[in-house]
Amino acid sequence: xxxxxxxLLILLPIILASDQPDLERQVRANLDKLVSFYKQLHQNPEIxxxxxxxxxLLAREMREIGFDVTQQVGGYGIVAVLxxxxxxxxxxxxxxxxxxxxxxxxxxYSSNKSIDYNGITTGTMHSCGHDVHMxxxxxxxxxxxxxxxxxxxxxxxIGQPAEEIGAGAKLMLDAGLYKKFGVPDFGFGLxxxxxxxxxxxxxxxxxxxxxxxxxxxVVKGVGAHGAAPHMSIDPVxxxxxxxxxxxxxxxxxxxxxxxxxxTVGAIxxxxxxxxxxxxxxx
Amino acid sequence: MxxxxxxxxxxxxxGIAIAAGLxxxxxxxxxxxxxxxxxxxxxxxxxxxxxxxxxxVLGPEHVIDEPPQMVGEDFSRYGSTEHNxxxxxxxLGTVPxxxxxxxxxxxxxxxxxxxxxxxxxxxxxxxxxxxxxDLFNGK
Numbered sequence: 001x002x003x004x005x006x007x008l009l010i011l012l013p014i015i016l017a018s019d020q021p022d023l024e025r026q027v028r029a030n031l032d033k034l035v036s037f038y039k040q041l042h043q044n045p046e047i048x049x050x051x052x053x054x055x056x057l058l059a060r061e062m063r064e065i066g067f068d069v070t071q072q073v074g075g076y077g078i079v080a081v082l083x084x085x086x087x088x089x090x091x092x093x094x095x096x097x098x099x100x101x102x103x104x105x106x107x108x109y110s111s112n113k114s115i116d117y118n119g120i121t122t123g124t125m126h127s128c129g130h131d132v133h134m135x136x137x138x139x140x141x142x143x144x145x146x147x148x149x150x151x152x153x154x155x156x157x158i159g160q161p162a163e164e165i166g167a168g169a170k171l172m173l174d175a176g177l178y179k180k181f182g183v184p185d186f187g188f189g190l191x192x193x194x195x196x197x198x199x200x201x202x203x204x205x206x207x208x209x210x211x212x213x214x215x216x217x218v219v220k221g222v223g224a225h226g227a228a229p230h231m232s233i234d235p236v237x238x239x240x241x242x243x244x245x246x247x248x249x250x251x252x253x254x255x256x257x258x259x260x261x262x263t264v265g266a267i268x269x270x271x272x273x274x275x276x277x278x279x280x281x282x
Numbered sequence: 283m284x285x286x287x288x289x290x291x292x293x294x295x296x297g298i299a300i301a302a303g304l305x306x307x308x309x310x311x312x313x314x315x316x317x318x319x320x321x322x323x324x325x326x327x328x329x330x331x332x333x334x335x336x337x338x339v340l341g342p343e344h345v346i347d348e349p350p351q352m353v354g355e356d357f358s359r360y361g362s363t364e365h366n367x368x369x370x371x372x373x374l375g376t377v378p379x380x381x382x383x384x385x386x387x388x389x390x391x392x393x394x395x396x397x398x399x400x401x402x403x404x405x406x407x408x409x410x411x412x413x414x415x416d417l418f419n420g421k
Binding site: 023024027028030031034035038039087088090091092093095099101102103104105107125127128129132135136137139140143144147150151152153155160163166167168169170173178183184185186187188189190191192193194195196197198199200201202203204205206207208209210211212213214215216217218219220221222233234237238241242245246248249253254258259260261262 | 284286287288290294295297303308309313317318322323329333336339340343344345346347348349353355356359367368371372373374375379387388389390391392393395398399408410414419420
């Protein structure tokens with residue numbers, strides 16, 4: 001009798017502490033597979049609205065884990081659902097798109113892909129960490145399946161296209177995300193931080209990211225030979241002056257206690273040294 | 283404020299074009315998008331819950347209070363519908379501490395950005411799975 005009681009006392013703390021290390025062990029066991037999946041994604045970046053192979057790959061992996069997957073929900077958007085009894089409905093989103101820029105890291109798994117982007121050949125790169133987001137998402141899907149007994153509810157995991165152009169979430173919602181797959185009780189997403197140490201997370205309350213939009217300015221002019229500026233109204237000069245004056249919006253027009261950013265990220269115009277073009281786009 | 287910035291972009295563009303002698307039919311065309319990405323709001327109560335899950339698996343020193351940033355994320359839309367779904371976007375650290383100490387910190391959208399995949403993904407899966415299970419269990 002005495003021995004039995006002692007046995008129970010020793011067992012109890014082990015059971016209480018077993019929940020977490022179990023998950024850690026599972027995640028570690030799956031990590032090599034996840035990291036090679038990450039490298040595969042990193043080497044094959046697809047830009048906004050072109051996430052065809054990426055979304056197909058994620059859909060395939062999620063089906064293999066056992067999720068019920070619907071593709072083409074708003075462009076290449078995917079919705080993977082795991083129903084696991086009665087409980088809350090939680091949405092967990094990853095984005096899938098990369099950026100039109102050439103990678104300059106010298107990693108052995110860096111991207112060599114290039115595409116035609118508005119008539120210009122440019123590289124593509126996962127420079128915003130969406131490959132980390134997708135891999136974490138997939139690893140979490142596996143862990144949620146492996147630990148099904150520990151929770152009840154409906155997990156709605158979505159792969160969103162076109163985050164970089166601010167279009168994908170709208171595409172998926174407009175395609176009936178909440179109508180077809182239910183309104184979630186909570187929504188969760190994560191983003192890679194380029195300043196926080198790996199092994200840590202960061203959280204902020206309230207408004208944490210800004211409202212953003214992209215504006216185009218088409219500056220017109222009168223083209224001429226580069227050696228005959230008097231025959232022109234040079235849109236390159238006009239555009240340059242506009243770029244400089246735009247800097248005064250934040251510094252001179254806004255209340256200094258409020259925050260805004262105005263960035264001109266692209267200037268396009270002209271073809272050759274000695275031609276004054278008739279249009280420049282900012 | 284957004285309206286004021288729009289107004290100034292139009293006035294500046296037009297004003298400089300006039301000063302350059304461009305005629306009325308060659309004034310700059312300023313195109314504003316039909317919709318913009320709304321600001322992202324992290325539901326404070328949900329932040330507390332995820333914070334607690336994070337502290338439990340990583341320890342308090344690895345859960346960091348992050349100030350707001352001026353980047354945009356259309357994740358904000360999932361919480362901006364008429365349903366008012368409480369949402370949280372969490373930052374996942376991706377840089378080894380040694381690189382932080384050396385100031386080797388290429389930012390997002392830099393052609394030199396390279397996260398530390400092993401540790402970042404391991405942490406991401408661990409925290410996210412724990413947080414989701416806790417949320418499902420009402421924790």
